[in-house]
Amino acid sequence: MFATRTPHRPYSLRRRLMAAMLAGFSVIMTALAFGLWSYARNAADTSFDLLLDGAAIAILDSVTATPSGIQIDIPNSALEILALVEDDRVFYQVSTADGTVLTGDANLPAPPGQTPRATPRVPERQFFDAPHTGEAVRFVRRQQVLTGMAGLEEVAVQVGQTRGARDAMQRDLFIKGIAVLSVLALIGLVFVQFAIFLAMRPLAGIEADIQGRDPANLAPLRALPPREIAGLISAINGFMSRLVASKDNAETFIADVSHQIRTSLSALHGQLELASETVDPAGQRVRVAKAAEQASRTIRLTNQLLTHAMVIHRADTAPREIVDMVGIARGMIEEASRSRDDMGEPEFEVQLAKGAETLMVAGDPVSLREAMRNLIDNALRHAGAAPLVRIAFSQGELNGQTALDLRVEDNGPGIAAADRARARQRFCSLGPRRGSGLGLAIVEAAVSAHCGRLELDASPEGGLSARLLLPAGPILGAAT
Numbered sequence: 001m002f003a004t005r006t007p008h009r010p011y012s013l014r015r016r017l018m019a020a021m022l023a024g025f026s027v028i029m030t031a032l033a034f035g036l037w038s039y040a041r042n043a044a045d046t047s048f049d050l051l052l053d054g055a056a057i058a059i060l061d062s063v064t065a066t067p068s069g070i071q072i073d074i075p076n077s078a079l080e081i082l083a084l085v086e087d088d089r090v091f092y093q094v095s096t097a098d099g100t101v102l103t104g105d106a107n108l109p110a111p112p113g114q115t116p117r118a119t120p121r122v123p124e125r126q127f128f129d130a131p132h133t134g135e136a137v138r139f140v141r142r143q144q145v146l147t148g149m150a151g152l153e154e155v156a157v158q159v160g161q162t163r164g165a166r167d168a169m170q171r172d173l174f175i176k177g178i179a180v181l182s183v184l185a186l187i188g189l190v191f192v193q194f195a196i197f198l199a200m201r202p203l204a205g206i207e208a209d210i211q212g213r214d215p216a217n218l219a220p221l222r223a224l225p226p227r228e229i230a231g232l233i234s235a236i237n238g239f240m241s242r243l244v245a246s247k248d249n250a251e252t253f254i255a256d257v258s259h260q261i262r263t264s265l266s267a268l269h270g271q272l273e274l275a276s277e278t279v280d281p282a283g284q285r286v287r288v289a290k291a292a293e294q295a296s297r298t299i300r301l302t303n304q305l306l307t308h309a310m311v312i313h314r315a316d317t318a319p320r321e322i323v324d325m326v327g328i329a330r331g332m333i334e335e336a337s338r339s340r341d342d343m344g345e346p347e348f349e350v351q352l353a354k355g356a357e358t359l360m361v362a363g364d365p366v367s368l369r370e371a372m373r374n375l376i377d378n379a380l381r382h383a384g385a386a387p388l389v390r391i392a393f394s395q396g397e398l399n400g401q402t403a404l405d406l407r408v409e410d411n412g413p414g415i416a417a418a419d420r421a422r423a424r425q426r427f428c429s430l431g432p433r434r435g436s437g438l439g440l441a442i443v444e445a446a447v448s449a450h451c452g453r454l455e456l457d458a459s460p461e462g463g464l465s466a467r468l469l470l471p472a473g474p475i476l477g478a479a480t
Contacts (some may be wrong), residue, residue, distance in 0.1 A: 021192045025185050032181055033174075033457050040173035044166040049127055049140065051081050052161055055092075056125075056142045060157045063094060065146040070096075070155065072103050085165040091132065097143075097154035108132065110160055111141050129163070136163045165409055202226060206233070218244045253309070261305075264298040301438075307374075308442050311367045315449030318364040325361055325404060325470070326352065328369050329391050336389075346380055346387040353394035359404045359472040363450045368470075371446035372408075374439040375466050379410035387411070388461065396469055398453060404472040409459035420456040440466070 028229040039313045045305040058078035064071050072094055082090045093104035109130040126141045146153050202225050209221060220237040271294050275287030285317045361368065396405030415423050424444050440454075443466070447454045452470040459465040 014107075014200060017196050018189075018193060021189065025189065029181065029185055033178060036177045036181070037170075037174050037410070040170040040177065040467040041166075042399075043173055044169040045127075045138065047169065047346050048138070050163070050168050051084075051143075052127075052138065052140045052159055053125065055079060055082050055090075055119075056140050056157050056159045059092060059094065059159065060142050060144050060155070063144070063146070063155050063157070065153065070102060070146065070153070079124045082159075082161050085161070088137075088162040088164045089133075091137065091139075093158045094218065095155065095156050095158070102155075106435065108139070111139070111158075132160065137161065138163055138166060155422075161288060185430050199226070202229070218247070233369040249312070253312075261301070264294065264301055268294040268298055303437065307370050308438050308445065311370055311442055311445045311449070314364050314367050315445065318366065320362050323361045323365045323366055323368050324361050325359075325372070325406060326357055326393055328365070328372050329376075329393075329406075330404065332369075333391070335373075336376055336380060346383070349388065349394040351390065351394075353392070356393040356404070359393075359395060359402070359406055361450065361470045361472045363470070364446075367446040367449060371443045373467070373469075374442045375408040378439040378466070379408055379464070382412035382464065383410040384412055384461075384463070390459070398471055401450070401471055402473060403469045404406075406468040407465055408468075409461070409465040410463040411459070411461035412463040414458050414463045415456065423456065443468075 012424055014019045028443070055078050059074050062075055062078070064073075064074045068407055074092075079092070082088070091108055092107050093108045094102045096102065109132060111126050111128050124143050128139055130137060130139060137160040139158055141156055141158040143156045147153055158212065202223060204227070206221060206223050209223065220240060221233055223233060225233045242359055246339070268291060271287055272289035275284050278284040312410055329350070334352070336346060337348070348384075374390075376389060380387055383389065390408040392405075392407040394405045395405045423441050440456075444454050447468055448468065450470055452468060455467040455469070457465045457467065
């Protein structure tokens with residue numbers, strides 16, 4: 001069994017945004033809940049601490065120093081204030097500085113850090129929480145210095161109340177506060193969802209525009225997107241422009257190819273028909289020779305068309321490699337030297353300027369090899385009776401950057417200055433030895449794909465000089 005890869009389901013941008021906002025709101029609500037819980041506790045303690053402190057003050061005011069000792073007369077009103085909370089219990093204690101309990105509950109917990117002492121100190125107030133009789137109790141402790149027969153003596157009053165009412169008030173404040181915050185959060189999420197909907201509306205318009213188009217409609221999108229997706233729209237429009245250019249080139253190329261192939265095959269068919277109708281053997285041999293020549297032209301045209309299509313296709317798809325153009329030229333020279341015809345043995349002259357051997361081109365080796373092959377083939381085809389092809393390498397400049405300057409020159413009749421622009425076009429063949437008319441078009445396509453430039457001029461021998469300028473750079477560590 002073969003495992004099949006399940007395509008990833010498209011995710012919802014709205015859901016992601018809402019999930020992110022929910023996560024953010026959850027974090028904020030959690031932080032607010034902790035803060036609100038602490039605030040509610042402080043508020044409850046502040047409210048009830050006033051009553052607790054009032055009771056301590058009332059008890060402390062009832063303590064007096066007499067010749068017979070300290071007298072305590074606790075008023076009923078001191079504890080009646082705290083008794084208003086029916087479910088809470090109240091505890092109290094009156095003691096001296098050395099820890100001697102004068103009245104009240106002797107088992108009340110001491111404040112944190114409190115130790116008995118004999119030396120009086122200034123009056124102070126201290127609130128604290130401590131467990132007592134199995135319950136959480138809130139205490140207040142107040143000190144007062146009395147002047148008696150024995151001198152100065154400190155008396156402390158400690159009053160406590162269970163936290164039932166305080167905790168109930170804290171929960172009430174927290175629940176009401178968190179309810180208000182929850183309502184505000186829900187309202188905020190509704191507005192966030194509405195804002196996300198408004199922000200996503202341009203994308204829906206663009207989607208409707210694209211889906212409603214005819215497949216042949218590749219016009220740029222006319223949407224006015226927000227800044228955040230303006231780059232996306234620009235990229236889509238650029239891609240559509242490239243598709244239009246590619247489509248136009250493909251349609252033109254297909255039309256030209258069909259015309260050229262049809263014409264060449266018709267000529268071949270005509271020569272074969274004439275050969276079959278000719279009775280004279282000598283005339284028949286002439287017709288067959290012409291048919292063979294036409295067949296060779298058709299084969300060459302087909303090969304050139306396939307090469308041209310390959311170069312155009314590889315311009316956007318082929319990976320870039322470091323290409324040694326000098327090595328490619330040498331290989332093409334060896335290949336051409338083995339192909340001799342009635343034009344005589346070709347003579348090749350290679351000129352390599354100082355530093356040119358270290359210049360390498362980052363490009364597609366297949367396309368550059370086809371460009372070099374067509375340059376040399378074109379030079380040999382149109383060279384003079386004693387074919388001379390000169391290949392010169394030097395360092396040049398293209399758009400302010402280092403470039404490889406490659407020239408292929410011949411000693412043929414050349415191309416008139418008025419016809420050089422037309423010679424770059426497809427199926428334009430000039431000179432007595434007409435070829436497929438695709439040689440320079442293939443070179444032009446390969447050079448353009450590498451951001452280079454093709455220039456045509458007259459060679460010193462009067463023939464054609466084809467100059468290629470290709471962006472290049474030196475190989476690190478190469479000898480100069």
